[in-house]
Amino acid sequence: MATIKTKDGTEIFYKDWGARDAQPVVFHHGWPLSADDWDNQMMFFLEHGYRVIAHDRRGHGRSTQTDTGNEMDTYAADLIELASALNLKNAIHVGHSTGGGEVVHYMARAEAGRVAKGVIVGAVPPVMLKSEKNPGGLPMEVFDGLRTALVANRAQFYIDIASGPFYGFNRPGAKVIEGSIRNWWRQGMMGGAKAHYDCIKAFSETDFTEDLKKIDVPVLVMHGDDDQIVPYADSAPLSAKLLKKSELKIYKGFPHGMLTTHADVLNPDLLAFFKS
Template sequence: EAIHYAARAKPGRVAKVVLIGAVPPIMVKSAKNPGGLPIEVFDGFRAALAANRAQFYKEVPAGPFFGFNRPGAKVSQGLIDNWWRQGMEGGAKAHYDCIKAFSETDFTDDLKTVDVPVFLMHGEDDQIVPIADSALLGIKLLKKGKLKTYPGLPHGMASTHPDIVNADLLAFFKA
């Protein structure tokens, strides 16, 4: 996660940080994070990955990642195929371990530490990283954070709506 690296960077090495649909502060449900997703959700991801990685990398982008499971969604087979290609090029063990890393790593201290401008961009219809337990909590921990939410946009909004996302990125970089 970018915030982890920014929190540990030598002064002057990071000028700004952008988090798009990011997981911080932490995704998994616990006593400290009662609004998080149950560990069973992530166990399900791991089981699906282990059982049939190729199918897993077809179903996730065809459904919740890009919001293609929503009524009226304009499905892009190219995006689905590209996500599958990228997934199949990676190592199965790394992908399996990644599920633990993105779901169970607590980035709370990293968010509190970063002292540069941080732009949180998050789709309000993100089915992968629910906004209520990520961006809406993370923004409260940042010293110089700016949050922009996008009604109806999915987790993969940078790919489904690059015109919107890129314009906001450019404005943040130029500011």
């Protein structure tokens, strides 16, 4: 397995496919998944001549099951080390859900010349938690409920998420894809319970407002308006307004996991943005 070891000794697993002189596209997965969630996109963009890279966030997938550092500052620091180790220049960073927050936090801190563009899909910025400053957010009780369910029975909890709201399989008339449910569960159970528990705070409470304001490269913001995990109204339009160079694409009726359920629609849109 390809890994790098970070300054604190954590091993970060990554995939790196394609010609080393091709433009890199780096994919950032959602909670509590792994680089495997990007298999469809990685194969698609590899065929279109890109160098495709995806890593397992610390505590997730095949990376070290860390009990510390499971927050956005360290996630971004890990990416700075990965970009340096792989000598990534002029890269496009694509993040889904929690991975979208990771992309924004990293891009605001990346070394000059490392990043060309960004994409955030069904992403958690600007901030998910409800507060006086963010009245449209979700109440703390929602995230406390996630933590309680994870501790009580993580295996069943992950089945329930994948079978229902993540892919919109709980909607009337939805075409349920059993393989996607099993693959979601498989990826989730590869990671560490402590890291996944901590990450709930990271994705729900981190305020990415200042990060979004700092980014000066083009960013594509994509979101399904039937997203049951990261509600659309309090995320994508607000992020697009804070970014200096943004393009907002809303997909009517699409779920949170639309990169899997509607890859045939999103992949060409991503390609068009990459080439623009």
